[in-house]
Amino acid sequence: MAKPVVKKEYTLGERIYLLEILKGMALTWRHFVFNVKASFRPEPHTVPTCWQYPEDRTREISPIFRGLHMLCLDEKGREKCIACGTCAKTCPAHCITVKKGKRKEGEEDKYASKMYCASFDIDLLHCIFCGFCQEACPKEAIVLGREFELAQYTREECHLDKQKLLANYRKAKEEGKLRPPRKAVPVVKPPPKPEAGAPKTTEGKAGKPAVAGKAKKGQVEVKKAAEKAKGAGKAESGD
Amino acid sequence: MEGWVIAIIKVVFIWAWVLLIATVMTWVERRGAAMMQDRLGPNRAGPFGLFQPLADGIKLFTKEEVLPKKAHKVLWSLGPLLFALPAFSAYAVMPFGDKIVLGGKEIILQVSNVNIGFLYILAIGSLAVYGIVLGGWGSNNKFSILGGLRSTAQLISYEVPLGLALLAIVFVYGTFSLRDIALAQQGTFLGFLPNWGIFKQPLGFILFMVAIYAEANRVPFDLPEAESEIVAGYHTEYGSMELGLYLFGEYVNLVTLSSLIVVLYFGAWHIPYIDVSKFLGPVSWGIVSFLIFYLKVSFFLWLFVWVRWTIPRFRYDQVMGLGWKALIPLALFNLFITALFIQLAA
Secondary structure (H helix, E strand, O other), X not given: OOOOOOOOOOOHHHHHOHHHHHHHHHHHHHHHHHHHHHHOOOXXXXXXXXXXXXXXXXXXXXXXXXXXXXXXXXXOOOEOOOOOXXXXXXXXXXXXXXEEEEXXXXXXXXXXXXXXXXXXXXXXXXXXXXXXXXXXOOOOOEEEOOOOXXXXXXXXXXXXXXXXXXXXXXXXXXXXXXXXXXXXXXOOOXXXXXXXXXXXXXXXXXXXXXXXXXXXXXXXXXXXXXXXXXXXXXXXXXX | OOHHHHXXXXXXXXXXXXXXXHHHHHHHHXXXXXHHOOOOOOOOOOHHHOOHHHHHHHHHHHOOOOOOOOOOHHHHHHHHHXXXXXXXXXXXXXXXXXXXXXXXXXXXXXXXXXXXXXXHHHHHHHHHHHHHHHHHHHHOOHHHHHHHHHHHHHHHHHHHHHHHHHHHHHHHHOXXXXXXXXXXXXXXXXXXXXXXXXXXXHHHHHHHHHHHHHHOOOOOOOOOOOHHHXXXXXXXXXXXXXXXXXXXXXHHHHHHHXXXXXXXXXXXXXXOOEOHHHOOOHXXXXXXXXXXXXXXHHHHHHHHHHHHOOOOOOOHHHHHHHHHHHHHHHXXXXXXXXXXXXXXXX
16 A cells, blocks of 8 residues: 655745755755765866776675676686586577587697687677676586676677687686685575465454444454554555 | 947857856756765766766767657657746846946946846746646656646646735835846945845745745756656657756756845845945946856755755645735735835835
């Protein structure tokens, strides 16, 4: 139920409204003066809510931000990807294409598993940056990084192949922008379902004071009153 | 110099000057709004973003003109014209300084000193509503027509108190000429108060200010455009320079109305207690009076911006209620009191 509208009784001064306008103007003036002073300060971001983006890149990026993709290497510098294709299947935008390759003798220092991806293509023009590929990946090979300046001049530049993805990883590693290892998500137990009898008793309690005055008029009316109280209780909880 | 040469110079000068102020006002409006809302506003084009209006102008000029399929072609193109033209032409009778003496010839700083000065301004100012209504009707769009309708309903509720407040001014000064009113505000009365309209007509000034905000379609009376309710009201369908004319006309209107406030209530180019013209030569006094006048005007222009970003819009019926139930009785009362005082003083 909607919240009941409480009409406030205004005093004469408030009804004339001019004084209230002046009060409001004093408030906006304080903000104005503060921000004008702030905009002349030499700090990187001057007005508290504004980051002057191309010049000022001090704004923190959230650790769960999903930016440009990368293909990760493990601690020995081997490719993690096993070309299982789960990312390609999960992708809602169908922008990932993976081709399998089999590891040959002597390539153990290059690929972590028996299978590796011969090619790995992502069409950024299709990608919606949902991060499903990252979540689906069993080896945590594909990761969405923090790079967000993705505008390009040609379509070809928006196409990521395996070399670019690996290069993204190396660049992020150099700049220290790698995402910290994910913490285990704590499993939250579903709240225990309320027993079938319990709500009825509480409603009965809520209904009782309302009913008390009309108790003599028989049980039928008591039931009705209880129902009314139930409705009122719902309305209150709805607020 | 010939009289008509001087007239043409004055017309071109004041036209360019008003255009300049209106252009700068768009910048002031945007940056002022930003600063009041804890933002920065446009600060990229030029120093402090001062070239932003220029960039906006170029953008509007180079955009394609789109005519809606079912729009009424004549009314559609007539709308912006009828809105912008009165805004500019109202300045013809506005004094913008005292006088300047060049080559032994006295030139008053006013395009034409008409003896029915502000009757002309009232008439021309009311014409601007046709621009809004025709634009709204011609667009063939429900939001536009709502904007136009609101504009007419608003007009009939604020134009009456506006006229009555001005009538009280006529009672006080006994003239319709804006220059004569401006000249009459020099010196003091009752020994200590400056001889300004606001001290002689305090209630009239408040009524006039309220009505002016409605006339200029500014918050809290910006019902014809009301972005949050009816998109952009009468100029929903307009684009390119036709929209530009509407926006520009609005700012020119602001300049005109601010000048009117200064001339009628704030002593035009006079500074209280000091007669600056005694210390200055005829040429420099002309320039200084011009500057003093526009210093005062700029305050009222800023007030429009300040009020706009402070208070919310009135509801439609509240505007009517305010106009008919509060402003008109008060204006009549003010008129009565003024007449009584004049009669007793005489």
